[in-house]
Amino acid sequence: MIETDLAFAPVTELAQLVRERKVSPVELVRMYLERIDRWDDRLHAYVTVSREAAMQQAKEAEAAVTRGDRLGPLHGMPLAVKDQFLTEGIRTTNGTRTLAAFVPDEDATAVTRLRGAGAILLGKLNMPEGGLLGTRDWPYGQPRNPWNTDHDAGASSTGGGIATAAALCAAALGEDTGGSIRNPASYCGVVGIRPTWGRVSRHGIMPIVWSMDTAGPMTRTVADGALILRTIAGHDPKDLFTARLPVPDYVAALDGGVRGLRIGVIREFFESGFLDRETGDAVRAAAAVFGSLGARVEDVSLPMVLLGGAIFCAIADSATALQHRRVLLTEPEQLDAGPRRRMLAASLLPVALYYKVEQARNLMRDQVRAALGRFDLLLCPSAPAPAARVDRAQVATWTAEDVIRFWQRGSHTSPFSLAAVTALSLPCGYTASGLPIGMQLVGRPFGEATVLRAAHTYEVNTDAHTRRPPLS
């Protein structure tokens, strides 16, 4: 296998090659470090590369293979983690300048579980300041989309989308509050899974919104996502809000097809007036593929979904303002203008309006869950359009139109965060200019196995996931 093919190979394949001693963890880590050296000055996927520690772990992993030790499912896999997760001995900035020198003394639970399964940590991945989209001057470098570096890469698990798409790691761990895994997955042409809130521990994740934050995989195939989710999911005594439900074997559940599944295509997104034509066509074509594979596909109406962006931002901006209150009050200039202005505005909202927003969230949850009572899955675009140009987000002062456009984008993912269900983004096509298009499959609470099965069925019957970014 030539080295580029090896770099882009799925984790499931790489792990098998390691177990069969056809490739060593040291070779894999060296290969990804060389790719980071070659591409990351331009892409800015990483905040910190833990070069020496990764090589040391790779040597230990190789020794374990040589000894014939029992190997974990991710043994020797070089993964990278969003800089929102605490990592013992590796600085964790949360995308902010104020934490530039913060080195935690423990791992987040999800990171502990990845390490326990044999993963090697290559480094920490770039994200907007405090996880809030709209950052203008990125403290750790302006991230760029590997499919076209004039375009942005989505947010807030930005580095996860870039590093996975450009094969600067085997796979990544992201965090999704209102769409932070699904949006960059969509823009970068990879698979991103938002598990049900409560499926994966939040312990050691720098908080954005306590009732919506969740960790999830960003991968090049659905099977890789299933493997990583199986590793990180499950109850954690350190997080009271993790479910005690047993974790299904998501990998074993991938096969079985979609025959008989009822899939509802959410009508409002196609009638919004702001859906990009190529995106709409690609998602409709994907719906037709599901139909051809035996699913029963029909339109469904969720009248509140287009309010999702504004409702979500009222909650998230208020919560983040509280998380960063000390800095906001004492040295606001330490924060980038975009997140700072979001937090300041949210701090001025009437409390009665916030109460109403929480009521609306509950109504949204009822609508989404009622639809999921009639359908096994919901289907919609992951974003209204492919990745915008980087310079579009860098204007000095946003207008009302900029804010509304931003909320429109958020309305494609945040309703399912507000509803506390599971959702997955996967590539379903490309624009004429070569940018990826993502579709979103939404499942019932703790219905990840069904979502993954449908996504896997689509993936193995189509070829959108086989393209690689034109890095040169």
Add this chain to the structure above:
Amino acid sequence: MAKPLTTEQVGTLAQAAGLRVSTDDLPEVTVRVNAFLVGLAPLDELPLDSVQPIPALPLPDEA
């Protein structure tokens, strides 16, 4: 619908809340506050009277 808030009014609100809003930030903060007030106005049309403001439902094994 009420008139949009002016930068002066938003600056006064911020001062009352103990927040320092720079002159550079004030125009966009004003835009954002007004966008929230307009963007969330449709919530008034929703049947919210009997809806409880619950951020998270009990997890299934705890219900």
